[in-house]
Amino acid sequence: xxxxxxxxxxxxxxxxxxxxxxxxxxxxxxxxxxxxxxxxxxxxxxxxxxxxxxxxxxxxxxxxxxxxxxxxxxxxxxxxxxxxxxxxxxxxxxxxxxxxxxxxxxxxxxxxxxxxxxxxxxxxxxxxxxxxxxxxxxxxxxxxxxxxxxxxxxxxxxxxxxxxxxxxxxxxxxxxxxxxxxxxxxxxxxxxxxxxxxxxxxxxxxxxxxxxxxxxxxxxxxxxxxxxxxxxxxxxxxxxxxxxxxxxxxxxxxxxxxxxxxxxxxxxxxxxxxxxxxxxxxxxxxxxxxxxxxxxxxx
Ligand SMILES: [Zn+2]
Numbered sequence: 001x002x003x004x005x006x007x008x009x010x011x012x013x014x015x016x017x018x019x020x021x022x023x024x025x026x027x028x029x030x031x032x033x034x035x036x037x038x039x040x041x042x043x044x045x046x047x048x049x050x051x052x053x054x055x056x057x058x059x060x061x062x063x064x065x066x067x068x069x070x071x072x073x074x075x076x077x078x079x080x081x082x083x084x085x086x087x088x089x090x091x092x093x094x095x096x097x098x099x100x101x102x103x104x105x106x107x108x109x110x111x112x113x114x115x116x117x118x119x120x121x122x123x124x125x126x127x128x129x130x131x132x133x134x135x136x137x138x139x140x141x142x143x144x145x146x147x148x149x150x151x152x153x154x155x156x157x158x159x160x161x162x163x164x165x166x167x168x169x170x171x172x173x174x175x176x177x178x179x180x181x182x183x184x185x186x187x188x189x190x191x192x193x194x195x196x197x198x199x200x201x202x203x204x205x206x207x208x209x210x211x212x213x214x215x216x217x218x219x220x221x222x223x224x225x226x227x228x229x230x231x232x233x234x235x236x237x238x239x240x241x242x243x244x245x246x247x248x249x250x251x252x253x254x255x256x257x258x259x260x261x262x263x264x265x266x267x268x269x270x271x272x273x274x275x276x277x278x279x280x281x282x283x284x285x286x287x288x289x290x291x292x293x294x295x296x297x298x299x
Pocket of ligand 1: 126148
């Protein structure tokens with residue numbers, strides 16, 4: 001997989017972390033590399049091409065063009081908005097190199113030009129002409145007026161503060177606990193039947209967050225902490241719970257089961273493995289939680 005950094009270097013484009021910004025025929029595009037260490041399906045490149053507002057008819061034609069050339073343009077998924085093209089690229093077996101990337105954006109932008117589509121040249125906030133700066137909204141580089149930008153950033157900050165100040169009641173916590181409990185059941189069942197697969201705790205964090213959402217949770221900074229703690233405690237409890245169940249069934253003390261030859265040799269390994277996969281699963285959910293924290297990221 002060619003990195004976006006390599007693409008930026010080879011095509012001599014502006015590069016910032018996982019983002020590449022370039023201009024072709026006055027269209028400023030953004031190439032964004034989404035990275036997930038936990039889920040390889042979440043590793044993909046997205047190409048954004050902002051435009052001046054287009055009509056429904058033009059939307060339809062652009063849609064048709066991309067749909068017809070999906071394969072050669074290596075587009076996996078796409079949306080044609082009225083002022084933004086969002087194209088998720090298909091990395092395929094060899095990945096996308098700078099040459100292919102260049103071909104993709106030139107072909108699309110050249111087609112836009114045949115339809116008389118204009119590059120985004122007006123302020124993203126007030127839609128007036130002569131923007132004097134650029135702004136990065138959810139990674140996309142867009143033109144703006146300095147005063148509009150300042151105003152938007154203040155508003156965004158106020159919204160963020162307001163969201164942070166909304167406290168979560170008891171229900172989301174109960175939802176998180178319930179979610180984590182349900183999430184850990186497959187693991188507990190597997191272990192109960194002698195199938196020691198720690199990987200099954202990978203989904204506990206996800207289930208915990210799902211429970212949080214279903215019980216009306218408002219995703220704020222502390223949500224990550226809450227989901228992590230609840231999921232990990234639940235994983236630990238499930239391991240001890242199984243021992244306790246064995247003790248009850250065999251009518252012997254907890255310690256007797258824990259220190260028996262069979263259990264003592266695998267218990268701490270299982271505890272460790274289940275926690276390890278639990279942590280990996282939680283880090284995967286963090287990506288989603290972070291996205292839910294604020295809907296708009298302005299830089
Ligand atoms: Zn403006």
